[in-house]
Amino acid sequence: MAAGLKRDVILRMDGEDLLEFINGPSYEAEMVSIFSQIGCEDASLRDCITKALEKLTVDQGMPPSSDSWVMRNIVEPALESWDDKPVSQETFLEESKKVAKRVAQNLNEEPVIVAHSENTFDGSGIKRLLSNKFELDKLLNVGLENVPKDRNGKISKEYLRVVLDVVAPSVGLPQIGAVEQMDKVVADVLNRIDADDWKMIKEDEFKKLLTEIMESIMLQLEGNPISVSSNSVVHEPLPSSLSLLQAST
Numbered sequence: 001m002a003a004g005l006k007r008d009v010i011l012r013m014d015g016e017d018l019l020e021f022i023n024g025p026s027y028e029a030e031m032v033s034i035f036s037q038i039g040c041e042d043a044s045l046r047d048c049i050t051k052a053l054e055k056l057t058v059d060q061g062m063p064p065s066s067d068s069w070v071m072r073n074i075v076e077p078a079l080e081s082w083d084d085k086p087v088s089q090e091t092f093l094e095e096s097k098k099v100a101k102r103v104a105q106n107l108n109e110e111p112v113i114v115a116h117s118e119n120t121f122d123g124s125g126i127k128r129l130l131s132n133k134f135e136l137d138k139l140l141n142v143g144l145e146n147v148p149k150d151r152n153g154k155i156s157k158e159y160l161r162v163v164l165d166v167v168a169p170s171v172g173l174p175q176i177g178a179v180e181q182m183d184k185v186v187a188d189v190l191n192r193i194d195a196d197d198w199k200m201i202k203e204d205e206f207k208k209l210l211t212e213i214m215e216s217i218m219l220q221l222e223g224n225p226i227s228v229s230s231n232s233v234v235h236e237p238l239p240s241s242l243s244l245l246q247a248s249t
Contacts, residue, residue, distance in 0.1 A: 005120045010234070017061030021246045030060075031093055040087045046079060048087055049096045053103065058231050062103070063112040067233040070112060078102035080201030113234040121182060121228075123221035125172025126214045132232075143167045154200040160210055161195060166221050171214065181226045189216045 034055045040048035053075055056062035063070050066206055078099050085091050097110050129136050143163040149155050164186070174182050190196070194208060201209070 001189045007151070009116045009118075010044050011058065011114045011116050012111055013058070013061065013114055014111040015061070015104035017143075018056075018100065018104040019061070020058075021060040022097060024102065027097075028093060029048055032089065033094060035089055040092065043087065044084050044113070045087045045091060045095060049099050050075065050079070052092075052096055056100075058114060058116055061107075063107070063114050063233060064231050067237070069235065070217060070233055073110060074103055074106045080132065082202055102190045104233050115232050115234050116229065117231075118176055118227060119174075121173060121179070122225040123172075123218035125170075127222075128216035130211070130215060130218070131172050132242065135209075136211065139167050139170055140210060143210075144203065144206070149203070150200060152200075154202055155206045157193075157195055157197055157199045157206075159199060160193075160213065161190060161192060161204070163206075167210075167214075179226065179228055183229070185217060185220050185226070189213050189220070192216075217234060246248050 031052065034052045038048065038051040038055065040051075043051070050065075054065045055063065056065075057065070058113055063074070065071050065075050079181075085095065085100075129139065140163075143166045144155075147159045147163060161176070168175050176183060176186065190213065193213065
């Protein structure tokens with residue numbers, strides 16, 4: 001996962017949190033929302049429920065069903081010996097609850113270990129760099145090492161995006177293409193300064209523009225930090241010294 005303020009947690013998912021969600025006050029509203037998202041007009045009820053389970057999150061007690069082991073050993077057994085029915089919202093709510101409870105039971109019998117990672121991009125890495133002129137100049141020089149210049153030493157503005165991508169890991173930013181929300185922030189800032197207009201500028205001006213770009217990104221992230229998370233099922237044995245947390249932690 002891309003750089004940022006990172007938090008890694010190992011979760012033991014045994015069905016307890018999933019049951020709490022199923023029996024909780026938010027379950028029905030959440031499932032109605034999911035039903036409207038997945039579009040079940042031309043799907044069987046079984047397929048519809050399978051898609052719905054894929055929408056449930058680790059926070060709700062569901063391990064990622066995109067993992068083939070989880071699908072094969074936890075989800076599919078919950079759908080065995082189950083009669084398909086015509087799809088309606090009422091039937092979906094009733095039958096998906098039954099399947100989800102079987103999934104919780106399967107998790108209780110065979111708990112799943114999930115590695116959960118969270119990254120927050122809040123601009124703090126850029127702020128630290130901008131407060132240290134020596135480090136800022138050094139990083140900009142590194143970023144410009146392989147950028148082509150014309151015979152007058154000028155650089156095309158189109159390389160602002162390239163150099164920003166080079167320095168990104170050093171200031172706690174993901175590289176372009178790694179995090180969609182961050183790509184939108186970067187694109188918005190670059191569009192405002194016409195970064196793709198191919199204009200040739202002096203190296204000092206290039207560095208100044210790049211610094212302004214990073215400052216603009218920092219201000220946006222300070223006002224609206226971007227958080228992303230990922231979950232992956234752990235199939236290898238864990239070290240005995242590693243403590244496990246419940247999914248609600």
